[in-house]
Amino acid sequence: MATLGDVAAKAHVSKMTVSRVINHPEKVTRELRELVYAAMSELNYQPNIAAKALANNRTQIVKLFILEKMDTVEPYYMSLLAGLADALDEKNYALQLVTKNSLEVGNCDGYVVTGMRNKDYGWLETVEKPIVLYGENQMGFDYVDTDNLLGLRTSTNYAFTCGYTTVVFVGINLPDSFAESREKGYTLAMAAHHAPPIIYRVDNRSHISDDLITKHFTKFPKNVCFVCASDRLAIGVERAIQRQGGKIPEDYGVIGFDGVFLDRIGSPQLTTIRQPVQKMGYETGRMVLRKIEENGSPQGHEVFVSTLVPRGTTRAPKSLPAK
Amino acid sequence: MATLGDVAAKAHVSKMTVSRVINHPEKVTRELRELVYAAMSELNYQPNIAAKALANNRTQIVKLFILEKMDTVEPYYMSLLAGLADALDEKNYALQLVTKNSLEVGNCDGYVVTGMRNKDYGWLETVEKPIVLYGENQMGFDYVDTDNLLGLRTSTNYAFTCGYTTVVFVGINLPDSFAESREKGYTLAMAAHHAPPIIYRVDNRSHISDDLITKHFTKFPKNVCFVCASDRLAIGVERAIQRQGGKIPEDYGVIGFDGVFLDRIGSPQLTTIRQPVQKMGYETGRMVLRKIEENGSPQGHEVFVSTLVPRGTTRAPKSLPAK
DNA sequence: ATGCCTTGTGTTACCGATAACATGGGTCTA
DNA sequence: TAGACCCATGTTATCGGTAACACAAGGCAT
Known part of the structure; x- marks a missing residue:
């Protein structure tokens, strides 16, 4: 697997320039930038996530807390997970599933929490890193939910x-x-x-x-x-x-x-x-990543509109359904 | 967060000794070993996964491929995931969910694959890192399944x-x-x-x-x-x-x-x-980790026995059910 | 007693990235 | 035209671990 150094050598620049092209492209002249891009794609460069994490003092991990018993968990959680995973993948973050057995905190950059009940809030307050809830709440936590x-x-x-x-x-x-x-x-x-x-x-x-x-x-x-x-x-x-x-x-x-x-x-x-559960999962992931990037600044909430799916358990509407 | 160095200082030994206590405890005298353990628990030492990954040339990530459309995915996948996550957590591995959209390979130490259909096997052959399937197969891949x-x-x-x-x-x-x-x-x-x-x-x-x-x-x-x-x-x-x-x-x-x-x-x-889906998920995780540790050596398969749960859709047995 | 092996521990270099600082050339100002 | 300043790039040190090697002390055979 090619490293920063390999790319740098191929483009005849220093590692630092390559790093800049990746993280602050505006600080590099267009000429070098394109040389570097060329070298990267030629070598099929993939950043080493562990190294990046170490240098940035990050873990590149987001933990998902599911505060419900697994055997009663709703099937739609799978869609949620899929969306969440997509968002995290985009930024090279990994997902760590935490179930009720092992509520270990730490070793991650942020949390997504689902299945919150009112009794859980006290405990959540003690967590220091960025948290986003999946599910509306009145306690001031950032969240994503449907309306x-x-x-x-x-x-x-x-x-x-x-x-x-x-x-x-x-x-x-x-x-x-x-x-x-x-x-x-x-x-x-x-x-x-x-x-x-x-x-x-x-x-x-x-x-x-x-x-x-x-x-x-x-x-x-x-x-x-x-x-x-x-x-x-x-x-x-x-x-x-x-x-x-x-x-x-x-x-x-x-x-x-x-x-x-x-x-x-x-x-x-x-x-x-x-x-739109998968989409909501995706946006939850985006939100927690944004929050991590911005050092925990509040993100407010994002509310999605659910749509009526008319099927066999209701008869035909007399008029067009109101929006 | 305390580091190896902090523990070493507290125990008046070198970092290397602490590292050894963690990875090869038998190579350290009992006396020092216990000093180190004491220091570790006193400082509540948690290893930095990124550093470990970098030094070992690993990613500490296992990817889970779900080769089914998300909206038809069985609810029991949640239990599977929970078990899998438990096993990975134990070794400080993170789970990366990969759905049909983004079948990206790489940046991980091994794979778990579910929802395999016969047509998928050709593609799987091309993957180099350790693979364990969740689901029996005749193609020689290691797997976990029920009987x-x-x-x-x-x-x-x-x-x-x-x-x-x-x-x-x-x-x-x-x-x-x-x-x-x-x-x-x-x-x-x-x-x-x-x-x-x-x-x-x-x-x-x-x-x-x-x-x-x-x-x-x-x-x-x-x-x-x-x-x-x-x-x-x-x-x-x-x-x-x-x-x-x-x-x-x-x-x-x-x-x-x-x-x-x-x-x-x-x-x-x-x-x-x-x-026993959750347990099967757990063992799948263990198997892929073992395989990673052993550089991809074959693990065979592990088959679990499912149990009869008599409920309302059958009448009472005439005699004791045969085992 | 000499040399050799073993055993336990410390030292050094390195994994792949990044921040902070250093450098060198050009532009602007007085 | 000297000095201040800026911009683009390179150099160095660092993140927290681990492997490989170095080294000192003790046991054993000759």
Whole structure:
């Protein structure tokens, strides 16, 4: 593998000039710069990351903390990881996965944290290096997330657009920001339609939402749409309705949230609000790298819009769905 | 952060002695060794990975190639990753995720490859550094996998144990080793029971298996068990049977394969053959690290036994299930 | 007692990059 | 036209480890 020195020799300049071409190209005359570029591509030069890391007093590693038990972890994490990995690769950073067992801090340049619950914040404060959260929060941490409120407002509105007269919310019973935002999106949309909110909050498990709907099914005569805070809940709801003999989408609608993997497991496949998870992962990576570069300066937050994916669990809209 | 030098100073020895204590402790007298250990823990010494990598002409990076489209990727990959990451962490290795977009080779010490299809092998031959596959293969690559044949033999036998008189195989129509092994496990078990095999092969998608069973349902009067090559297929089968009004588990049994995440999505939850995925990920990591250490020497393969998890989609066994 | 081997430890050089400083030639100003 | 200043480039030292070699002390055979 060619080194800086090899490139320098080939271009008849010093190593320092080559290094400058790479890191501060504006400080080198165009002539030499092009000589160096030529030499680099001729030798197929790839920088030695370890050497770079050592010289810069960096590790070129970003740790990803997944603060959830692995066996309940959502499938969409894979997409998140893929996006994250892409962003880090671009800057020659490596990803280090840290699961709940080994929450070791240190030996990295920054952190991405997912699956945060409110109880985790205290602990996070003690970490010194740049942190970016994947998931909205009220504690002032930089984050990337989807617009949870808008998402549920969209699905609730869409339920009305499809002509369902009763719209029920099946939410996640966690005291966390994302869960509250989704509920709020529902509540606001209901208010706008002058309809009384009907809210359930349960654990984010399909058989729990299944039980819930099974138990309360008689309360819901026809023309009801269940808007759910996750596809996982929606799957359970769909199943419960079908078992009770309810007709989807004619008499009952179901709308999920997430749109990664699980939405396609149901039959009919779920109408859902799809998060651009891979893209969000990518931007999370970019954000943490930017933060590292800028010595930890605040990055604020980046919020992505999720899109409605109409499928088999809702009937055709009566008019064009509102944007 | 404390360095080798700091530890050396504190223990009144040279840096070299400290390095030896870490890498070749047997070459240092017990007396000094303990002095050094004391100094290390007192200073909470953590080796600088970049420096180590540079000195050893290593990168301390293992790349994971996922040769599948991200949006169809199985949820159990998360468990795999978690195990893999654990193993790499132990030796201060970082994981670099590589998805189909950017199959860049280089800048790492070794590779783990998953989602191999037969067509990928040619390309793999050209890679020079240590490779370990996650998934059985006939091409002589080192690998870690579950015993696919035994797994399906177990589920098929269990179907008979539960008293189902017809056992049907729903397999994956790929020309790959794992798919063939699963089918063979079924075939062998059927032969042992002097029962004629009934085999379907379809894409590994739940709505495809759903359609399949829906279409052929009339061929299967009561007392049939469907043994599937994946939980994904099993979910579709379960749904199709229920939609047709078949009773699970009384008249129809369904047995899946994998036992990560999806098996709990169905209702009733799937009887399945569970792979110890996280453990397998861990051992894959260990294997590739060992291979790196030993300059690429062959490691053979490591095969894990999957375990039967009896749940709601099969009725109670008539006798104790055969091991 | 001499020489030789072994064993344990320290010294030196080096891995591949970068920051800080040194140098040398040209331009601008008084 | 001397001196100050700037710009582009080279030189040196350094990041934190490790291999290779140097060296001193002790054991053993002759």
